Amino acid sequence: MYRSRPVGNLDSDALSFLSSMDDDVDLFFYDILGSQAHVIMLFESHILTQKEVVDILIGLNQLVSNPEQLNRPGINSSEDIHEMIESAIIRITGIDSGGKMHTARSRNDQVVLDIRMKLRDDVNSICTEILRLARSLVRVAEENVDTIMPMYTHLQQAQLGVLSQYMLSYCYSLIRNFERYYDAFTRINASPLGACAIGGSSMDIDREKVATMLGFSGIVYNSVDATSSRDFLIEFVSICLNTMLDLCRMSEDFILWSTSEFGFIVLDDKYSSSSSAMPQKKNPDPLELIRGKTATIQGDFVSISSIMKGLPSGYSRDLQELKPLLWKTSSTLRDSIKIMERIVSTLYVDKKAAYNSSSKSYAIALDIAEQLIRDGDISFRVAHKVIGALVESASTRGNIPMNALSVDDIAIVLKNIDFSHPILTSEKIYKTIQSITPETSIKLRRTKGSPNKNEQAFMISYLKSVLDKYESELEHRIQDLTKMQNNLVNRIKRIIDQGSP
Numbered sequence: 001m002y003r004s005r006p007v008g009n010l011d012s013d014a015l016s017f018l019s020s021m022d023d024d025v026d027l028f029f030y031d032i033l034g035s036q037a038h039v040i041m042l043f044e045s046h047i048l049t050q051k052e053v054v055d056i057l058i059g060l061n062q063l064v065s066n067p068e069q070l071n072r073p074g075i076n077s078s079e080d081i082h083e084m085i086e087s088a089i090i091r092i093t094g095i096d097s098g099g100k101m102h103t104a105r106s107r108n109d110q111v112v113l114d115i116r117m118k119l120r121d122d123v124n125s126i127c128t129e130i131l132r133l134a135r136s137l138v139r140v141a142e143e144n145v146d147t148i149m150p151m152y153t154h155l156q157q158a159q160l161g162v163l164s165q166y167m168l169s170y171c172y173s174l175i176r177n178f179e180r181y182y183d184a185f186t187r188i189n190a191s192p193l194g195a196c197a198i199g200g201s202s203m204d205i206d207r208e209k210v211a212t213m214l215g216f217s218g219i220v221y222n223s224v225d226a227t228s229s230r231d232f233l234i235e236f237v238s239i240c241l242n243t244m245l246d247l248c249r250m251s252e253d254f255i256l257w258s259t260s261e262f263g264f265i266v267l268d269d270k271y272s273s274s275s276s277a278m279p280q281k282k283n284p285d286p287l288e289l290i291r292g293k294t295a296t297i298q299g300d301f302v303s304i305s306s307i308m309k310g311l312p313s314g315y316s317r318d319l320q321e322l323k324p325l326l327w328k329t330s331s332t333l334r335d336s337i338k339i340m341e342r343i344v345s346t347l348y349v350d351k352k353a354a355y356n357s358s359s360k361s362y363a364i365a366l367d368i369a370e371q372l373i374r375d376g377d378i379s380f381r382v383a384h385k386v387i388g389a390l391v392e393s394a395s396t397r398g399n400i401p402m403n404a405l406s407v408d409d410i411a412i413v414l415k416n417i418d419f420s421h422p423i424l425t426s427e428k429i430y431k432t433i434q435s436i437t438p439e440t441s442i443k444l445r446r447t448k449g450s451p452n453k454n455e456q457a458f459m460i461s462y463l464k465s466v467l468d469k470y471e472s473e474l475e476h477r478i479q480d481l482t483k484m485q486n487n488l489v490n491r492i493k494r495i496i497d498q499g500s501p
C-alpha cells in the first residue's frame, strides 16, 4: 500500500523477510486504540470531517469485532500491523475517508506508541505477579520464624539462621524490583505520537490531546527523541533480568534444599517432574527451567542493547527486531514469577531435617567466639583463633559437633595454641559451648535484620505494610488505564451516534 515510489509489489521472499506480522499480533489492540485517539484528535482539530471520522471509527470497531477481515488478499500481504489496519480501513471506508487516517502520523511514531502501551500493561501485570509472590513469601516466612537451618556462604555452612529470614530476603529484593518497575512506568508512560517520521508535522494537530485520551501522563516532547529512543525499553528489560536473577537464585537454593543431601524442603508433586528411566526420581524441573530461562533473558538483554548499539538517530528497520525479544522477555518473566509463586506456596518444609543439620553444624562457631569475647574480654581475633582450633580438633575427630568435645579435649587444644586465660579456662569454654544451642544461637543474634524472633516479626510486619501500600497504588494505576479505555469507548460511541444519520 505504501509503494508510491517503488514500482510493483515486493518480492514474496522479501515480504516475508521484512514482515513483522508474527510479532505484531500482540500490538493489534494497542494499534487500534492509538488510531481511534488519533482520528478523534484529527476531527477535533478540524482535519477530518464528521463523516470521515465516523467512517473510520466504525471501520475500526468492525476490525475489533471481526478481525478475520484482515485476512483478505491485498490486506494480508502487509508488512506490519500498521499497514494492515490502514489497508483494511481504506477497504472498508474507501480512500477518501480511510486515506486520511494516517495524516500527521508515521509508522515510526506509531510503532513506538504501541510498544509503550503494551509495556505499560506488561509492567502492571508483572508488578501484580511480583506482589503476589512477595505475599506468599511473607506467608511462608510467618510459618517458619522458628525453623532453624544453616545459612551458607561459599555454599559452606556459615551461621545458623531461620527459614523465614531467607524468604523475607527474597521479598525485600522483589519489592526493590517492583519499585524499579513502578518508577520505570513513569518513563514508559509518555506518548510519542505526533512526532511523525522524525521531524513532526505541519498539520495543526494536538499531541497532548491524544496523549491524554490514551492515558499517558504527557508526550515525549522532542520528535527525534520520540521516534529514535528505546532507553525506556532497555530499562524495562534490565529490570526483567534483575527480577529473573532473583528467581534464579531462589531456584538454585530450592533445588539444593530439596536434594536428599539437604532435605530441608519437599516440592509439591504438582511442580515436580519424573524420570523416564529411574522410577524413584522426583525432579525440580520447573526450578531448573527458571534457571535456564534466566540465561535466555540475559541473552535477550544483550541482543536488545546490541541492536541499539551502532544505530544512527531516527527510525531504522533494525528496531523491528526488538519486539520479539521484548515480548519473550516479558512473558517468560511473568510465567516464571507465577510458577515460583505456586512452588513457594505449596512447599513442604521439613523443620526437623533443617534442625538436625543445624544441631550438628559448626555454624555456631561465630556465636561461641562472640560469647568468649563477652565472657573473657578478649579480642575478636584471639577468640577466632581459639574457636578455629577447637573446630579443627572436632572435625579431625570425625566431624563430631563442638558440644561433643570434652573438657580434656578442649584443654589439649588450648595448650597446643598456647592459650591461657584467668577466666576462659577449658571448663569455662566447655560450659559456654554447651550453653550455645541452635536456639540460643538465634536468640543471641541481636543486630537489626538478623534471625532472632523479634527481628523476624519486625520485618514481617514492615513488609506487610509495604505490600498493602503497593497493592493499592498498583490497583489505582491499573484502574486508571481501564478508565481511559472506557472513556475512549464512550467518546467513540458519542461521535458515532452524533454523526450517524
Ligand code: ARG
Pocket (backbone or CB within 6 Å): 020, 079, 080, 081, 082, 107, 108, 111, 315, 317, 319, 320, 323
Ligand atoms: N514494522 C515496523 C516495526 O516493527 C514498523 C515501523 C516501520 N517504519 C518504517 N519506516 N519502515 O518497527
